[in-house]
Amino acid sequence: MHSRFKFKAEDFEQYFLDLMAGRRRNWYDRVLTDVLFIASRFYRMAIQFRIWMYDKRVIRNHALGCLVVSIGNLSCGGTGKTPVVEVFARTLSSQGRRVAILSRGYRSKKRSLGYKLMHMFQSQKIEIPPKVVSDGKDLLLESDYAGDEPYMLASNLRDVAVLVDKDRVKSGIYAVDRYQTDVIILDDGFQYLMLKPHINIVLVDSTDPFGNGHVLPRGILREPIKNIRRADYIFLTKSDGSHKLRHLKNFLRRHTRRAEIIECTHRPQYLVELFSGGRREPLEKLKGAKVAALSAIAAPASFEGFLEQLGAELVLRDHYADHHRYTQQEIIDFVNQAKAAGAEFIVTTEKDAVRIPKLERCDVPIYYLRIQIDILSGQESFDQCISRICFM
Missing domain, CATH: 3.40.50 (Rossmann fold)
Known part of the structure; x- marks a missing residue:
């Protein structure tokens, strides 16, 4: 039953991806596409209102007492984010920083009710601690409980703690208290506004930067393209080093003048x-x-x-x-x-x-x-980014 439900959910997901890409041509698909377009207008307004609430301090974000580096996307998946997170964590750790990666653990299994009850009886704290995938020395969770990316990062990185929790303020406090973390990498953190990053890194897939340009659910964007102005560094991933990216760079420059643009490839x-x-x-x-x-x-x-x-x-x-x-x-x-x-x-x-x-x-x-990631252009900007983190 569970397997059948899983396949139905995946088929449903694929159907909507086909709609976004314009691969569905029936009349009812076109009607649904129009409905999704209207929904995306409301979603866009909600996103912008949420950002405005944080900008005006109506909703306050949190500080953890350590440096927070956010690495994320404007779009849903496919930018090759995990290798970029890995290279940042490895480089910073080699420079002597105590690094922790915070992830929400997309599609990871939840802890059992038995674990939660046991924790409540054994501890004076009612709050359930985050899942620790790695403490920097040992791999402590299997991939189904950790999530794909956190498990992969924990497997490849030594001396870097990897924690999973939807509440990344909580997991950040835990990392600072338990592991004396002084640099937190917020994995997939561009839309996580509850933690204020010191450095915002945004990844853009150079082969398909923004899909059809629409936000969810009509397109693949989590927020409008103009919001890339919040970025301090933009990584153009999957680059082939050609001059074709000049138009993409010019397009990005129209939205942000201050962000450094770095080209990299997944090799x-x-x-x-x-x-x-x-x-x-x-x-x-x-x-x-x-x-x-x-x-x-x-x-x-x-x-x-x-x-x-x-x-x-x-x-x-x-x-x-x-x-x-x-x-x-x-x-x-x-x-x-x-x-x-x-x-x-x-x-x-x-x-x-x-x-x-x-x-x-x-x-x-x-x-x-x-x-692994190779920097094709903007190596000086990458080195500057690392130095900026290390000496902040």
């Missing part, structure tokens, strides 16, 4: 075998190989494009809704399909890898593609 590093204790393979393994691609991310075409650019022949590809949590049967079925299609191995994303259940037997090896 594949190596393959990691999923069920073999993390054994690495060079990217040359993909050249001329018959590969099956599996993903459940916001931009699967980008991932599949990487594989093809590296010389793989994709004999099978399948993608689910973003953040889909695979069942064992789904993976077994895909392995069998990959085998039948003649695939030498399966490749998935690092974010998907944390959601794939372990198989006792796997007839086709499964790898994930490790991605």
Whole structure:
């Protein structure tokens, strides 16, 4: 029953994504598109009113007594935010700062009622503490309770605490008290106005910056494009280093003169075998190989494009809704399909890898593609940003 409900919810989500992209052409789709457009006008007004309330101090935001760096988007997903959060956390930690990442843990499992009751009986505090994915030394939660991105960050970062809670004021106070944190990275924090950031970093996908330009639910934007003026730094992700981005930069400059613009690319590093204790393979393994691609991310075409650019022949590809949590049967079925299609191995994303259940037997090896950020232009601005954080 739960699995059937999950698929219906994902199909519903995909239907609305198709509507936003204009891929639905029936008359009732056009009617619904008009309804979504009207709803997006009201949503836009509500967003702007909320921001005005914070600007005028009608609603007060909180300070934590440490430096807060917000990294977020204007759009819903697909900008490649997690590798950017990782590179900031790793760089700041290497500079001697005590770093904690605060995430809301999108689609992570909630704690059981038993845990909450036990905490209330064992502690004098009624408030439930945040979920600690990593204390900087040990990985303390599985991916289903942590959420995909927090688990991935905690797995890749040492000496960085990773905490999950919808109330990031609470988790920030906890990080400062428990771990003596002096820099907090607010993951997906551009719309989280309850914490006032000292530095606002906004990511823009250079391959599809703003979708159709509409806010939710008619488009993919969480707030109007003009609000990018709140940014101190703008990262153009998935850049290819070409001069085509000149128009995008000029467009952004019309909305903000003060923000530094940094171009970066998500560059594949190596393959990691999923069920073999993390054994690495060079990217040359993909050249001329018959590969099956599996993903459940916001931009699967980008991932599949990487594989093809590296010389793989994709004999099978399948993608689910973003953040889909695979069942064992789904993976077994895909392995069998990959085998039948003649695939030498399966490749998935690092974010998907944390959601794939372990198989006792796997007839086709499964790898994930490790991605890291490279700065293409604006390295001085990036270094300045790091220095600004370190010496604030």
